[in-house]
């Protein structure tokens with residue numbers, strides 16, 4: 046321990062190079078994820094026993110509730126869809142090291158856009174095959190606009206995007222509440238919700254189940270983003286900007302423009318997540334329709350190591366946790382918050398083990 | 414140079430340090446392979462080897478900054494196994510690292526004291542300063558002890574590092590390529606300091622890859638090649654040529670064979686260029702330079718005198734305050750052209766000082782790096798997509814042509830050695846038609862073979878009518894291949910000379926701002 050430490054303090058370059066040199070990157074990464082999951086479930090077990098419940102029963106309830114039946118699986122996928130998409134939105138931004146924390150607000154903005162368009166067009170009798178795609182485009186455009194605000198502020202005036210996006214999250218949330226308590230509130234309703242959207246706005250269902258086509262869109266989007274990042278010029282520039290902005294700038298990549306584009310893209314994707322959630326699940330704008338989908342998306346993107354192929358399983362895992370929690374509260378007296386706690390454990394463990402694994406590799410190189 | 418420092422009888426002196434069969438590996442790479450050598454008390458012992466030979470690794474093992482896999486180290490007759498440099502310092506071993514940076518706001522005194530954990534109690538700063546001043550006088554070190562070290566020149570920072578070792582009275586001092594960043598005059602001061610240390614009985618291990626330094630100062634020299642000791646020989650009785658043979662393993666021609674080229678009209682004209690640093694201070698003042706077609710203009714200077722800002726202005730990432738730059742018939746300081754993309758498309762190639770920070774993307778593969786900046790060119794893309802097939806075939810070709818040592822186009826560039834990183838940049842930069850090449854320290858960190866390879870590529874560019882502006886603080890390099898030499902000091906051009914009409918000492922004086930060089 047002291048060797049590695051002192052080495053680092055003498056020549057900082059030393060440990061940096063060792064880190065990059067590791068060749069078993071993917072394997073170590075997967076292993077660290079596995080160990081992190083095992084650890085967080087260990088902690089969860091322990092916490093459940095503290096509450097006085099039987100840990101085995103509780104966890105089994107979660108697993109059964111999320112994957113036990115066909116309906117359970119479908120519910121899991123439905124729950125996974127919005128966070129899958131906000132996860133992808135995060136990947137695009139974070140790959141360029143643009144720290145968009147505004148997925149939640151952008152998702153709401155997308156939902157607001159959809160609601161506005163529905164309320165505007167509900168009596169025009171537009172057929173579903175036009176109405177649905179139109180609304181999805183509207184949600185993406187609204188999300189893009191929400192992303193453009195921090196994007197322009199960052200690229201033009203170098204304003205920190207984290208602060209702006211976080212502030213916009215609050216503003217959008219309050220705006221939504223304001224609209225739902227006022228002009229958009231369903232007449233006679235005691236809740237914060239709009240009228241039900243017409244049938245022609247429903248996302249088509251898949252396999253004659255409750256699973257809406259939003260999940261398919263998410264999968265497509267993942268493929269698209271993979272293609273964008275590794276096969277398109279724009280994606281190349283995004284990754285270059287994120288990995289080494291100095292070199293990117295020296296070699297003629299306009300990193301200001303890239304950070305703007307990335308913000309707009311990320312916002313559009315988050316907005317789409319909002320649109321899909323409304324048209325696929327709620328069919329109206331309702332207070333609290335997003336259970337922190339934006340923030341969960343960030344966690345998922347990190348868990349999936351900023352790769353579309355990693356985001357997919359991560360989203361399904363979190364979807365399962367969400368879904369399983371319903372079964373859990375039926376079968377035990379464990380509070381729903383436990384699920385949030387588990388998510389927290391998972392994230393902390395992931396970060397810890399990622400570091401530990403790096404450190405391991407460094408030690409192996411050093412002592413052999 | 415100073416008189417030689419041989420004071421102790423060579424053979425009778427007992428070894429202060431003996432290394433036996435030391436092996437150190439990094440993964441599959443064997444950086445030190447069964448290294449054995451010993452250093453006699455009061456001697457200057459050179460470790461000579463090309464970049465990557467394992468000199469720094471060996472020094473770090475001796476200093477306890479790195480733990481050897483196998484082997485024994487004896488110091489003052491006792492076997493030692495330091496678990497940290499702190500142990501080594503306690504036993505009397507000091508080290509000045511290669512490429513160290515003192516970036517903190519403390520002044521020299523604080524730096525020297527804090528660096529060593531000699532006592533835990535609060536120190537009397539004034540008393541310690543006196544002690545350090547005395548050391549400075551004793552060894553002839555000229556240093557302002559009150560300036561924050563971050564503001565000192567690299568040479569002066571080196572004195573701080575050396576003072577740290579003297580302050581704790583080491584018996585053995587390891588200096589890892591200390592002269593790489595010094596002016597010829599500073600090198601002389603360093604050598605005279607070393608001479609005084611030796612008289613005081615301090616033994617010195619001097620790491621270098623420069624033959625003339627070995628000849629100048631050492632008693633003995635151990636030659637390392639690819640991690641192995643080739644031989645340990647007394648300096649006396651050897652010549653530069655005989656050492657060179659040991660160093661590269663074959664006879665080596667150190668002359669660059671330039672054919673006579675008639676210089677054409679200026680390819681790059683800089684007039685009255687004034688540029689500010691990020692903090693608003695003047696980086697360049699009224700700089701005027703011409704690079705003609707077919708010539709290499711060497712810009713000599715200690716780093717930090719405006720070279721970085723000149724480079725950045727030329728490639729288009731730093732704004733100019735005043736002045737004109739005419740390149741390829743275009744006034745490039747205009748708003749519309751002063752960006753890296755436009756300038757590069759006019760035919761400017763650039764090799765930056767800091768390859769991994771400014772020229773390459775570490776996580777990217779070799780092939781991705783080979784198209785950095787060229788990604789929009791129709792040769793490597795189709796519509797909005799990259800044409801990986803074309804990129805890969807270009808990469809394979811470049812790897813072959815430039816003899817880049819890599820597992821293939823898909824290897825992350827961060828895993829390549831310095832010389833191969835440089836080749837990746839060169840291959841990329843000359844893959845399009847160019848009119849001017851701006852190269853910053855092109856051979857820094859390269860072994861002799863790679864260095865001469867780079868030079869041969871430069872000559873080829875000249876033959877094709879390009880001009881080269883070569884920014885370098887290495888006078889060997891400057892004198893080796895320049896046609897003319899300009900000297901930059903404090904953001905001003907101190908003079909421009911024909912290479913045949915000037916000597917190193919004169920250039921050294923200009924580099925140090927003439928007689929003012931102690932307090933820059």
Ligand SMILES: Nc1ncnc2c1ncn2[C@@H]1O[C@H](COP(=O)(O)OP(=O)(O)O)[C@@H](O)[C@H]1O
Pocket residue numbers: 059062063066439442443444462463464465466467468469470471830
């Ligand atoms: N921390 C490290 N991790 C992996 N490889 C290293 C590390 N340090 C040095 N090396 C490799 O070991 C070899 C010897 O390096 P070094 O001792 O720095 O050579 P020198 O000082 O002679 O130029 C080089 O190939 C270098 O890339």
Ligand SMILES: [Mg+2]
Pocket residue numbers: 465468469470511589590
């Ligand atoms: Mg070295």
